[in-house]
Amino acid sequence: MNKDQHTSEGKEVDWTGFLPGIAIDCVMVGYNEKQLKVLILEYKETGFFALPGGFIRRNENLDVAAQRVLQKRTGLEGIQLNQFHTFGSLNRYAPEPMRKIMKKNGLQPAEDHFLLQRFVSTAYYALVNFEQAEPIADFLSDSCRWYDINQLPKLLWDHRDIIQKALESLRKNIDDAAVGLTLLDEEYTMRELRTLYETILDKEINRSSFHRKMVNSGRLERVGKKSTGKAHRSPYLYKFVSN
Amino acid sequence: MNKDQHTSEGKEVDWTGFLPGIAIDCVMVGYNEKQLKVLILEYKETGFFALPGGFIRRNENLDVAAQRVLQKRTGLEGIQLNQFHTFGSLNRYAPEPMRKIMKKNGLQPAEDHFLLQRFVSTAYYALVNFEQAEPIADFLSDSCRWYDINQLPKLLWDHRDIIQKALESLRKNIDDAAVGLTLLDEEYTMRELRTLYETILDKEINRSSFHRKMVNSGRLERVGKKSTGKAHRSPYLYKFVSN
Numbered sequence: 001m002n003k004d005q006h007t008s009e010g011k012e013v014d015w016t017g018f019l020p021g022i023a024i025d026c027v028m029v030g031y032n033e034k035q036l037k038v039l040i041l042e043y044k045e046t047g048f049f050a051l052p053g054g055f056i057r058r059n060e061n062l063d064v065a066a067q068r069v070l071q072k073r074t075g076l077e078g079i080q081l082n083q084f085h086t087f088g089s090l091n092r093y094a095p096e097p098m099r100k101i102m103k104k105n106g107l108q109p110a111e112d113h114f115l116l117q118r119f120v121s122t123a124y125y126a127l128v129n130f131e132q133a134e135p136i137a138d139f140l141s142d143s144c145r146w147y148d149i150n151q152l153p154k155l156l157w158d159h160r161d162i163i164q165k166a167l168e169s170l171r172k173n174i175d176d177a178a179v180g181l182t183l184l185d186e187e188y189t190m191r192e193l194r195t196l197y198e199t200i201l202d203k204e205i206n207r208s209s210f211h212r213k214m215v216n217s218g219r220l221e222r223v224g225k226k227s228t229g230k231a232h233r234s235p236y237l238y239k240f241v242s243n
Numbered sequence: 244m245n246k247d248q249h250t251s252e253g254k255e256v257d258w259t260g261f262l263p264g265i266a267i268d269c270v271m272v273g274y275n276e277k278q279l280k281v282l283i284l285e286y287k288e289t290g291f292f293a294l295p296g297g298f299i300r301r302n303e304n305l306d307v308a309a310q311r312v313l314q315k316r317t318g319l320e321g322i323q324l325n326q327f328h329t330f331g332s333l334n335r336y337a338p339e340p341m342r343k344i345m346k347k348n349g350l351q352p353a354e355d356h357f358l359l360q361r362f363v364s365t366a367y368y369a370l371v372n373f374e375q376a377e378p379i380a381d382f383l384s385d386s387c388r389w390y391d392i393n394q395l396p397k398l399l400w401d402h403r404d405i406i407q408k409a410l411e412s413l414r415k416n417i418d419d420a421a422v423g424l425t426l427l428d429e430e431y432t433m434r435e436l437r438t439l440y441e442t443i444l445d446k447e448i449n450r451s452s453f454h455r456k457m458v459n460s461g462r463l464e465r466v467g468k469k470s471t472g473k474a475h476r477s478p479y480l481y482k483f484v485s486n
Contacts, residue, residue, distance in 0.1 A: 021264040022331075022363060062331020062363055086329045086365045088305020120265055120305055120365070122329045 018055040020114040023121040024062075025053040025159065026070045026081065027166035030130025030146050031181060034199050037130050037146035038163055039074060040153065043101050044142050050156040051163070052144070053121065066124045074144050075136035080180050081124040084169040085162075088120035092158040105140060125166040127177045127200075174200055175219070179240045187223050187237040190214065214238075261298040263357040266364040267305075268296040268402065269313045269324065270409035273373025273389050274424060277442050280373050280389035281406055282317060283396065286344050287385050293399040294406070295387070296364065309367045317387050318379035323423050324367040327412040328405075331363035335401040348383060368409040370420045370443075417443055418462070422483045430466050430480040433457065457481075 030037035040049050054069035056062060063083070071077050095116040102109050109116055130146045137144035147153065149167070152160065170177050178196060194210050214220050221241045225234040273280035283292050297312035299305060306326070314320050338359040345352050352359055373389050380387040390396065392410070395403065413420050421439060437453050457463050464484045468477040 019264045019361065019363070021262045056331065056363075058361065059333065061333050062329065065331075083328065085326065086305065088299065088308075088365070090302065090304050118262065118301065120262070120299075122331070122363070122365075 015114065017057055018114075019058055021117070021119045023053055023055055023119050024066050024069050025051045025087075025121050025123045025162055026066065026074075027051060027123060027125040027163055028070075028074070028076065028079075028133070028135075029125060029127050029149070029166065029170060030133065031127055031196060031199065032129055032131045034195055036149040036199060038149050038152060039076075039130075039133075039135055040145060040147050040155070041073065041137065041141040042143040042145075042153075043097075043104070044140055045104050046097070046100055048097055048101065048156050049153040051159045062122060066122075070124075073138045073141070075138075076128070076133055079126045079128055081126050082169070082173070082177075082180075083122060083124050085165050086120055086122045087158055087162060087165075089158065090118070092121070093118040094157060097156050101140070121162070123162050123166065125170060127170060127181045129181060171201055175217070179219070187239050189226055189235040189237060191235065193238065258357060260300055261357075262301055264360070264362045266296055266298055266362050267309050267312050268294045268330075268364050268366045268405055269309065269317075270294060270366060270368040270406055271313075271317070271319065271322075271376070272368060272370050272392070272409065272413060273376065274370055274439060274442065275372055275374045277438055279392040279442055281392050281395060282319075282373075282376075282378055283388060283390050283398070284316065284380065284384040285386040285388075285396075286340075286347070287383055288347050289340070289343055291340055291344065291399050292396040294402045305365060309365075313367075316381045316384070318381075319371070319376055322369045322371060324369050325412070325416070325420075325423075326365060326367050328408050329363055329365045330401055330405060330408075332401065333361070335364070336361040337400060340399050344383070364405070366405050366409065368413060370413060370424045372424060414444055418460070422462070430482050432469055432478040432480060434478065436481065 026039075028039035030039065039052060041052055042049050052070060052073040054065070054073060056065040060068070063081070066081050066083070067077075067079075070079065070081065098115050099109065102113075102115065135144040135146070149163070152163070155163075174197060177200070178193070181196070190211055193214065194205055194207065197210065198205050219241055220238045223237050223239050226237050228234045269282075271282035273282065282295060284295055285292050295313060295316040297308070297316060299308040303311070306324070309324050309326070310320075310322075313322065313324065341358050342352065345356075345358065378387040378389070392406070395406070398406075417440060420443070421436070424439070433454055436457065437448055437450065440453070441448050462484050463481045466480050466482050469480050471477045
């Protein structure tokens, strides 16, 4: 839902400007110091928790809509979003929470309002540094906060399945995702990089075979040593080779 | 489009049974003896070529719809389809070909008919043995045929981009796709498997490192020797380990 077209007065909202039947959901996976988090909104005065999501304007590319939805609902901008799956099971259809959310925002939707009908959802994920990202709740939400990926609140619709699938995609594309992480645009030690991989993959990784694999990948560049005061014990710093 | 709801008489078609705004397209990649082909329909009396595609019923899961669309439009059944991307660029909106196709099928669509409006498309691919698959043109099409992936006819909408992206996904997921190929559910030599990989990846692969990688993957099982009459020169046969 979108601030521009969905005021708190609500009654004159023009929903015809959106494509019916298709939504967007964003799984922002936060990483920092061996922890993974997910960004979750709490809908105003409902106790409903959900992923940041929204709809596509009739004159807007799908990928552009995803950026706009993320920005409007969380305040986060300039993040490379990866489309990973479109969810279209009948099970995900459950109009009651949406009706309640709309009512809390001053809307009295007709029974055939498209928000109360079935829609599929195209989902995007991104890996971000949750200490650097500063999410802001939009006018529809009481909060917009990072939750430990293993301690999520009960979520609306199929949003838990969407997070699970995002995590699978992230694991499969970990080499690309790591490059995308803001933290790792800078310099880091091989240990820091391995810790990132271990956290995402949720398993220990052999130190030397990881080192070998990374060096052989040709994607890393050695840029110097970390200053620790003891030159002979200082670890090397790396950065990703830009294309 | 679907036979059940779209007769050649056309006028009384009930399109309200479908979700508006979202379509499905299927990229069937055929493999046989070092060749890749793609299954293309030619729309009746239009000279329009396109991927087999269709729409989603209101009471149908997205993945089930993809199977139905494939079956109705090409006759192919029981094939594991892999959803790989949803295409939602504004550029893909071009209602004229659709209007012409509808007219050729006896329909006089109103200007606001959903088939003439913008829709996004969720796309699926599968790797099949094109010698074993026997596609059949549906009532909307003059033909349903395999085309060399490097010699495709001019295609409607963004279907060439969809094929390109399918090929990228197939390359990325080649280990899974190979298992899915009917041919390779049976037994094959390491050379046959390598040829499959070389064809899909469009590059030569080092024989011994491929052999090592495959054996180390734990996904292959040696099942005997191919009978050539000369036991000492007969290659081993393999099959994929079932999960």
